[in-house]
Amino acid sequence: MDAVYACVVHAAGDLRIEEREAVAPGAGQVAVRIAYGGICGSDLHYYRDGGVGDFKVRQPLVLGHEVVGRISQGTDEFAEGAPVGIHPAAPCGTCAECRRDRRNICAYSNYLGSAARDPHIQGGFVQELIVPVDQVRVLPPGLELRTAVLAEPLSVAIHAVRQAGEGAVDGKRVLVTGAGPIGLLVVAALRQSGAREVVVSDLHETPLTLATQVGATHTVQVGTADWPDEIDVAIEASGTAGGLRTCLERVRRCGTVVQVGSLPGGDTAFAGNVLMTRELTLTGAFRFDHEFDTAIDWLAGGLPVDPIVTHTFPLADAKAAFDLASDRTTASKVLLDLSVGTPR
Known part of the structure; x- marks a missing residue:
């Protein structure tokens, strides 16, 4: 893949679909061809307000941390084409909170699509995402990607x-x-x-x-x-x-x-x-850690959550997707389909 497209926020109200150069995975990483991304409340705040709480957009930020897809450049552990979910957090592993198994509140964690750090941690609304192998979970047989995208929330x-x-x-x-x-x-x-x-x-x-x-x-x-x-x-x-x-x-x-x-x-x-x-x-209650694996198991077991996904848009129509996701009278969870065509 020579180039990929991503959904990028530059400031409040300034959302763009931009072409990015494809990057090959390094040691300890895999490439995931993203299928679906769920628009989260934090993504909406970045789009509408230019920040979430005290975290302000100071540079272009690829949004998205609720993403699933298929391995596109794998390893012996992750076969090409395998359906996967992605845990969005990479805690430091050495701070006091990490040592107490409270990694969700690690002050040094890198979280996909977050402006909490400078430089920002780029997110998952990109057609191909390079991610460390320890953040990747192979999905159980029968769990559809469109359902698995709910694992993060x-x-x-x-x-x-x-x-x-x-x-x-x-x-x-x-x-x-x-x-x-x-x-x-x-x-x-x-x-x-x-x-x-x-x-x-x-x-x-x-x-x-x-x-x-x-x-x-x-x-x-x-x-x-x-x-x-x-x-x-x-x-x-x-x-x-x-x-x-x-x-x-x-x-x-x-x-x-x-x-x-x-x-x-x-x-x-x-x-x-x-x-x-x-x-x-x-x-x-802030984010999560081990609960990601529990969520995948519950979804694979048939937890009745399908009604929550109300709309799906191609990446090219991301702005319309974000605008609709802000309308609580009509929409609930709105997905971006990053596998559909090349954005205009």
């Missing part, structure tokens, strides 16, 4: 559920605020983890319909008063101060709230006195 969801504590959701009533793709995958992960009831709130009707399809037992459109009592655990997936307040106010006394939605950069006001007087536990 499902890993985020599984990690968020686990942050509530060992067995904390089993047999319990759990609230999820925000029914975007991560919130929907949290719903599926909660049911897989034994949650008895899953209550989901959102501003819009369309994502709440999808929530029911992936396992929610009760939905609440924000602005109504139809709230069940006695929420044991709440998982905040909307990335809004209002969603966090809802979790803190609705969870039972001594309950647990997990923040997985990315809040805006800077300070966020929250109901601190509610946290204090009701002795709540508030914890964060």
Whole structure:
């Protein structure tokens, strides 16, 4: 392959399809011909706002970290043509967090499609991606690439559920605020983890319909008063101060709230006195590590998540894909098909 095309953000609102010179894999690397890439909320923030939280775009950035494909230049371990998923994180392996097996919060990690480092870590929305072999997972037989692309965001969801504590959701009533793709995958992960009831709130009707399809037992459109009592655990997936307040106010006394939605950069006001007087536990959930392998196993086992993928666009139409993915009344997870033709 002489050249490849990539989806690159230069600044807020400035998204381009650019030609890049193909690169051969080096020692300890393989080349993956990318088939699908899922547009994540962080990708949308880079496109709309020029940054995610405190991470600002300072140079052209190839977006994307939810990617799957087939080995195009392999090794003895990875045969050419093998379908693979790609773990997007490369932690340092030596810091205190890595030594404690908390590699997802390694301060020195390289993460595909991230502006957290300077120079930025280029992402996976490129037709051929060179990646270290230890980030590659051969997919189980029968797992379609279009489903496997959900492994990365499902890993985020599984990690968020686990942050509530060992067995904390089993047999319990759990609230999820925000029914975007991560919130929907949290719903599926909660049911897989034994949650008895899953209550989901959102501003819009369309994502709440999808929530029911992936396992929610009760939905609440924000602005109504139809709230069940006695929420044991709440998982905040909307990335809004209002969603966090809802979790803190609705969870039972001594309950647990997990923040997985990315809040805006800077300070966020929250109901601190509610946290204090009701002795709540508030914890964060950032990315994932070993959960990636669990996610692949769950998807191969038939976890009911297919409704979450609502639209697929060729790479040439990336801007239209990003614009639609921003419309929560219509779309949920939007995919880029990087295998379709040569971008215009």
